[in-house]
Every structure is written in structure tokens, then in C-alpha cells.
Amino acid sequence: MLRAEVYWKSLLLAIPIASLASAPFLLKSAYFVHFFSLLFLFLALASAWNILGGYAGQVCLGTGAFFGIGAYSMMLSLKANLPLYASIIAGGIAASCLALLIIPLFRLRGIYFAIGTLFLPDIIRTFVLYFSDVTGGAMGIYLPLIRDPLFAYTFLLAVSVCTILVTHFLVNSRYGLAMRAIRDDQDAGEMYGINATKLKTMCLLTYAFLCGLAGSGYALYMGFLDPYTVFHLTWSIAPVFMCIIGGQGTIWGPIVGSIIYVVLSEQLTFIVGELHLLVFGGILIAVILLAPYGIVGALKRLSSNFVRGWKACSYAKT
């Protein structure tokens, strides 16, 4: 990219980010803070999942484990009197450590990584329940600080912006090429010098760290954690849902997907009440089968088809 382009694009990005950052102070609406905090949380999770699942092609069905371990690690670090920012980072690090244990799963091709991660949230939850004197067990654990929604909001905004920037730089770098190469044909990629396992591990650790940070943000926001909520299946399904609906392997996909998810979760509860998860599942299945590239993906394909058709027409005229 040219220098001028970089400056211009950064400015374009800085405006919405600055306005979002300052909005709660200007608007003073608790609902605004609540809605957007949730949005940023889910956006961070979706973008992080997108790195591993959308670009590197490794579907992870156990996001709740990394998210939850990040949340609990932050809580426990605070209780151990670590400073705030160190505790937050500790959340990310703990999730990465968990990810390190999963690395041998990359030896298995395809979907076996997915089912290996499927039960991770349940395993971690059992450990949290087992060591209940430390973690509060089923009764939950409270934040030892005064709950500050604005701080949580800003932090979650920072995390989601960070995640998207990481995705952007990763995808446009040499590693982005390597990830797409591995996704298209792993054997060919290895033959041309790409260490597939190292690459997947890199993506996994990045994803885990970011999920751990998101977990810390959640803990900051809620002020309270309990093992059944934090390790629930929803946290594992939500990123999958958001990325598939929005479009895997694109930067805008998770953004679109998370907006749809958060808006739908609120609205559906009004419309169908108890069955909103059923509708979610149904939408997920429908999108997988009928529109596998998601909204952004479909738009990209439509536009490239359109451009090609246009070019073909202009060649025909001459």
C-alpha cells in the first residue's frame, strides 16, 4: 500500500473508534454501554475464532474453555492481589497455556481437531468445580473490585479493535499467504516450505490469547463468574455462528456476524421467547447448507462475478 493510502485508511478507521470510545461519556445511557459492551465482547470472540477457523481452517468447538479460563484466571489473579493490568494479561496467558496442551491434536487431519476441542469446556469446568475452595465452585466468584461498566466497555472496545487489527496484519502478511496455502492444500504447502504445524500452532495461540483477554473483559464487565454460565455451550457456538453467518475468512465477516448475533439474541427473546436458541440453531444449519460463504463472502463473490461480467461486456463491445 502507498503511504498516502495508509494515512487515509488509518484516519478513516480512527474516526469510528474514537467516537465509540467517547460515546458512553457523552450519551450517558446505560443501555448503550450494555449493548455495545456485549457487541465488542462477541466481536472479539468472533474475530479471534476467525483467525483459527476462517483463515487457518481449523474449526475449534471449544471456545468456551479458553474464554472461561481467561475469566477465572483474571479473577484469581486479582484475588491474589496482582495489579489490574497484570491480572488481565494473566487471563490471556492462562488461555494460551491451555492451548499449548492441545497442540498434539494438529497431528490429526481435518475434523478431529474439532471434536478434540469439543469437551474442553466441560473438562475445565469440572476442575473449577473440584477446586471449589479456590474458585468458589458452583457458588461462583465475585470481583474484588468495584464494578466499573465504563472501564469494562473501554477495555472490550480495545480488545475487539486489537483482534481485528491482529487479523488484518496477519492476513496481509506472509503468514496470511501461508494460512491460505495450508487451507487450500496442506501437502503442497509443506512441499514449498511451509511448516504447517508451526503455523497452526501460531494461529491457535493467538486465538487462545485473544479469547482469554475477552474472558478477562467479561469478568470485568459482569463482576461475577459462575462455572455453569462461563463454560456454557453458547460461548462455543456463538463464534461459529457469527463467523459462518458473517463469512469465514474475511475481515468484515465477524463484524457483520457479531452485530447480527447480538441484535438477534435480544430480539428473538421477545418474539419466540423460550425457543430462541432453537431458532439460532436452525439459522446456523440453514446458512451452512444454503449460503456457506456467509453474508460478506456472498457479497464478495457477487461483486467479483459482477466485475467479471462487466469486463467481459466491455471486451465484447471493443
Add this chain to the structure above:
Amino acid sequence: MLVCKDITKSFGGLVALRGVSLEVKKGEIVGLIGPNGSGKTTLFNVICGIYRPDRGVVYFKEEDITGRKPYEICRLGIGRTFQLVKPFKTMTVLENVMTAILFGRSKFITMTEARKQALKWLDFVGLSGMKDKVAGELGIASLRLLEIARALATEPELLLLDEVMAGLNPVEVSRVGDLIERVRSDLGITIFWVEHVMRAIMKHADRVIVLDRGEKIAEGTPKEIAYDEKVIKAYLGEPYA
């Protein structure tokens, strides 16, 4: 440059390679021929590290590379094309070659520099016009040129070509044949070449090795091979020997 000693590989009950020993010297174009199922691609896979041989050693430039990972072997200087082309289908032709440049070499290179070199390689094989096309849309001739460009982009000292002429029409066959000669003469790359299109091998190879059912049955100049009794028997059967 490349020495294989006593390579043996079986898959369950099927013995694909049986004590194969051969040598490829620097600067040669060596052909590898044999009837279907004789183990040619398996041998390539063993050399490249995709399979580990049950027995035997592979030496590259006096160094033992048996059983190393494919990406390590690539960085050591062996490039390879695949029999069934394996392009990165969702990436453009230019990106395909850039990936090979960025990862296939042992030295670090920046993205802008990689892009320049990728254009140079596409020019060398004659694919410049297609640089922005998505690889999944190319025809077989262009895909074969892309395979060669990618392999060359990793700056190998030894290039393994696996049936690179398959599916090409006579015009394309001579074009690729000339390209292979240029690779040897302009770039100084040693070539080890599996092929079924006989006239290409006979025309360009210095030496030919023949495999049949996992064993080496003959070795010599193209002329010697064409009249060798064992080779004729392997391909055409007993009555013609």
C-alpha cells in the same frame, strides 16, 4: 548431488520400492521411466520426505536427508512438482509463486522483494499474462507451468519433475521441453524427471533410469534404454523382447 541407497518402501502388503539405488550428478537431466505402478512417484515421495523409507538412505549433497520433513527438504534445495497438480486454488497465480518464494528459501525476503521475484519467475515460464488469475480457474497447461514456476521459485539446486507433460498437447509438450532445457542451461539446476511422454524424455534427458515393479531394471543413455531387452519386456511383454 542426489544419491539413493537401497530404498525400500512397502504399504502394508504391497512392496512399492525394493532396494532401489541410483545417483543423479550435478548438471544432469536424468529421466525416470517405467510402467504404471512401478514406484516412480513413491520414490519421489521418499526423496521429498513425504514418506519415510523402511530401509535405505537418501543423500543430498553428501548429507543424509532420509525421513526429514518436506519443508526442511525444500529449504535444503530440492524442488518438486506434483503429478496431479496441487495449486493453491483460492489464491492468484502471483500469490501462489510468492508463497513459494517467501517460505521455500532458507534466506529471509521481504514481501515487496518477493513480489518482484515472483513476477520474474512467471516471466521465465511464460505465465506473466495470467498473474492475477485465480489458480482454480486455470487450464491444465497453465497449471503445469505454475507448478514449475512455484518449484523454481524456491531456488532449488535439484528439481524433481513428476509427469509434468501429462495432459498436454504436442505444441505444449515441446514448449515445456524447451523450458526444462533452459532451466538446466540458464539456471544450472539439476533435473530428475519422471515422465510417460517418451519422445520428450528421449529428446532431452542425458541419462534414463527404468523402474519396474519397484526395482531398477536398467540405466543408460536414451538410445541404450530404447533397445534394452528388459525395458521392452517390462513395457510391451515377453514376445517383443
Add this chain to the structure above:
Amino acid sequence: MKKTLPLIFLFALLVILSCILAYTVLKERAGILLATIVNGVLLGGFYGLTAMGLSLVLGITRIINVCHGEFVVLGAYIGYWLAISYGVNPMTLIASLPILFIVGLVIGKTMMNRAVSMGVDQPLLVAFGLSLCLRNLMRYLWTATPRGINIPMGGIPFPGGTYISHLSLIIFCTSVVGLLSLHLFLKNTFIGKAIRATGQHQESARLMGIDVNNINALAYALGLLLAAVAGSLVSLRFSFDPESGPMFLGRALCAIVLGGVGHVLGALAGGIILGVVESIGASLLGDVMRDAIVFLIFLAILLVKPTGLFARYRAF
């Protein structure tokens, strides 16, 4: 089959020998240990049954049906609901079988076939979505309160003050009978052979005139049928709630990786080993860790030896 049979006998021999050894050495506590092991074996038979549905679907259609656990629970709910409404009798227990079979045919034909044609990830994600739908549906229909049918039945007393319940024995026998009849069905009937052929090589099966799409849907439906059988047994013995799915899925997956994919006896052997290890582990570490033990074993095997102990071929 020839390879596994001696292994199963060997294993059973080892279990019996260790029981005798334990009994003679420990006399008092041996009774409890023995009871734990026997209960583990009986439990394992049930796990083998749960695993078999999943293994059939995986082996034939190559789909990892992660909603299998939810279908087992659905079968349990149907059995429970009918039993509450009409009393416990053989009819109400068997009713869930045809229901889930038909549901399986529908899902298989409409969703799974299409998902399989789209790639490797898609069927898994569709099954994942289905599990979410089923959980929510069951929660809506029957609320989150744990359910179970209580049938008072006697038991065989064991030294040490414990006993082996008759129900456990009945469930074990039902599992073994179910597995044997499945094995006979697959081996001897025409459709069984068609299913095996499709599982081994789809292209060749197609060339032989087998309608692969229908057979895949049938295999999926059979998998759900077996889940329904397991579900009926679940309603009698365990308490369950809409979130119980992963419990059964985990045990099924674990039994499969222990015993090898597509192997009827392998699933049974894997289930038995799992049952014994889980029972002993639970008596040592506490009941809370029951699920974690199963999931950890599953993860450990995936990480260390994914081909399983008795695998005939490398499915992973």
C-alpha cells in the same frame, strides 16, 4: 473380528484374575472393588451400545454426529413421557425407536447428504447446530428438571455390603443382544451388506447399483435408532436433563477411540474398558470427576494413540 475376539477374552481373563487376586489379598475391601469392577463392566456394555450408533454413522457416512448424545436424551425423554402417561410397559419403551428412525431418515436425506457433499467441516457443524436445537427443544418441552423413571428392582448381594442391581444386568444383556443383532443384520442381510459396501468404498458401491444417498440416510437413521434404544435404557437407569447430551456423547466417542471405528465388538470392548476405568476412577476421586475422567481419557487417546486399541484400519 478374528483379531479382536482373543483380545476380549484376554481382557476378561485379566479382569477375572485380578478380581480373584484382589479378593484373596484384601478380603474385606475386595468385595467393594469387585463390585465396582463388575458394575463397571455392566455399565460398559451400555456404553458400547451408545457408542455403536455413533460408530455406525461415522464408519459408513464419515460424519461425526455430535448430536448423538442429544438424540439419546431425546429417546430417554420420549420413553419417560410415554411411561408417565401410559405406564411402564414394553410398548412405551420401544415407542421411541420408530420415531427416531423416521427423524433420522428425514435429517439424513435433507440435511446430512447435502452437508456431506459440501465438504468435511459442514456435516460436523450441522450436527453441532442440531445439538443446540435439540437441547433447546427438549428444555422447552420438558423443562430443565432432571427426570428419570424409578423402577424398584432387587439386586444380587455382593460381599462388602454392596450389590449388583438386576436392572444393570438387564441393561447389559439388552446391550449385548442389541449389538449381536446389529452385527448379524450387517453381516447377513442384503441391506446390511449394501451398507457395509457403501461404508468401505462409495464409488464402487455406486457402480454396483447401490443408491448411495439412500443408504447413507439409512445408516444415519440406524444410528439414531440405536441412540433411541440407548435412550430407553437411560430413562430406566439414569437421571437426565436437556443438558445431559455431552455426557453420553463423550462416553460414546471415548468407547469408539478405545475400540476402533466401525467395529461392533470394538465398540463393546472399548465401552467395557471405559466403564471399568470410570467406575474405579470415580470411587477413587469422587463422583464429581466422573465426566472429566471420561473426557480426559478421550482427549488423551486422541493425543497419544488415535488409532485406538483394536483398530482394523486407521480412521483418523
